[in-house]
Amino acid sequence: MSTELVTEAKGNSYAPADDFLPQASSRSRRVWRAALWGALVVLIVGASVSFMLALNLAGVRYPWTSFPILALFALAVIMAVLFVLRLLTAPEPLIPIAILKNPVIRCAIAANAFGWGSIIGLNVFLPIYLQRVMGLSPANAGLSLVVFMVALNTSAGFAGQVLGRVRHYKLLPMGALLISIGTVATLGWRADTMTPLSFEFMLILIGAGFGPLPSLTAVAMQNMVARHQLGISVGTMNFSRNLYATMLIAVFGAIVLAGTVVGQPLDSALQTGISATAFGRVFFVAAASMSIALIAIVLMEEKPLQTGAELDAQ
Numbered sequence: 001m002s003t004e005l006v007t008e009a010k011g012n013s014y015a016p017a018d019d020f021l022p023q024a025s026s027r028s029r030r031v032w033r034a035a036l037w038g039a040l041v042v043l044i045v046g047a048s049v050s051f052m053l054a055l056n057l058a059g060v061r062y063p064w065t066s067f068p069i070l071a072l073f074a075l076a077v078i079m080a081v082l083f084v085l086r087l088l089t090a091p092e093p094l095i096p097i098a099i100l101k102n103p104v105i106r107c108a109i110a111a112n113a114f115g116w117g118s119i120i121g122l123n124v125f126l127p128i129y130l131q132r133v134m135g136l137s138p139a140n141a142g143l144s145l146v147v148f149m150v151a152l153n154t155s156a157g158f159a160g161q162v163l164g165r166v167r168h169y170k171l172l173p174m175g176a177l178l179i180s181i182g183t184v185a186t187l188g189w190r191a192d193t194m195t196p197l198s199f200e201f202m203l204i205l206i207g208a209g210f211g212p213l214p215s216l217t218a219v220a221m222q223n224m225v226a227r228h229q230l231g232i233s234v235g236t237m238n239f240s241r242n243l244y245a246t247m248l249i250a251v252f253g254a255i256v257l258a259g260t261v262v263g264q265p266l267d268s269a270l271q272t273g274i275s276a277t278a279f280g281r282v283f284f285v286a287a288a289s290m291s292i293a294l295i296a297i298v299l300m301e302e303k304p305l306q307t308g309a310e311l312d313a314q
Contacts, residue, residue: 044079051250057072102224102225104220108220108237110293111216111297112241113241118289118293119210122184125249130199132274133274149207151203156214159216170297180206186202191279210290216297
């Protein structure tokens with residue numbers, strides 16, 4: 001075959017057939033890589049969907065110990081284990097294991113995921129709390145969260161300017177996050193006695209306290225990876241954050257609906273079966289998740305920040 005000539009569709013020029021083999025091999029590699037990534041995506045999606053379905057259906061459609069719920073939990077565990085095993089053996093994994101071997105990067109990703117997961121979950125369930133417990137209209141409940149996001153973004157912008165100018169850059173995020181955790185725990189403790197004014201003050205403290213954490217985790221992670229790994233490291237952090245937030249929202253939903261009657265329609269359960277105590281449990285779980293983020297920051301080694309020239313030299 002190497003001596004055969006392949007005639008082009010136009011003209012009289014000729015080329016050896018072997019010239020086309022590297023292209024075919026390259027296409028085969030691309031197909032193989034796409035199949036590998038597809039398998040990884042199917043495994044993690046299947047695990048997360050099974051887990052969330054089990055949480056959403058347990059206690060509402062089926063008892064917790066029923067066969068469908070146990071089967072969904074078992075399927076989630078099996079697919080999660082297969083996903084981890086595939087990551088460990090894949091030549092081009094969806095989440096690069098080499099990056100996760102760095103303890104600073106592991107702590108930064110964990111802090112970002114557990115912190116942001118709580119905030120995203122609160123954004124979903126705080127409007128429901130305002131409507132069902134405090135009696136606000138849907139429009140007013142949504143507007144009440146504006147001050148929360150304003151405080152969070154203002155604090156994040158301020159922290160982004162400060163972190164690069166101080167030597168011990170963990171102190172501000174740790175102190176601020178401690179305030180946010182205490183405020184969320186207080187919100188859970190006083191879930192049945194909150195007033196609109198005190199609730200707005202709580203939201204300001206939560207947002208302002210959480211704001212420095214995203215800046216810290218991004219700076220700490222980017223400080224430890226080579227310039228050519230910045231994209232995949234940020235993608236890994238975002239993937240972990242979104243995956244954990246999705247599962248935490250399912251956990252919050254299971255907690256809120258835990259006191260409803262099995263088989264009761266969901267709209268009826270939302271109208272009559274939710275109490276302030278259930279939301280208090282949600283806020284306590286959110287505070288616990290943020291506490292894990294604080295522990296991850298405490299354990300994260302405070303490496304000197306590199307300059308842009310030092311990163312380019314890597």
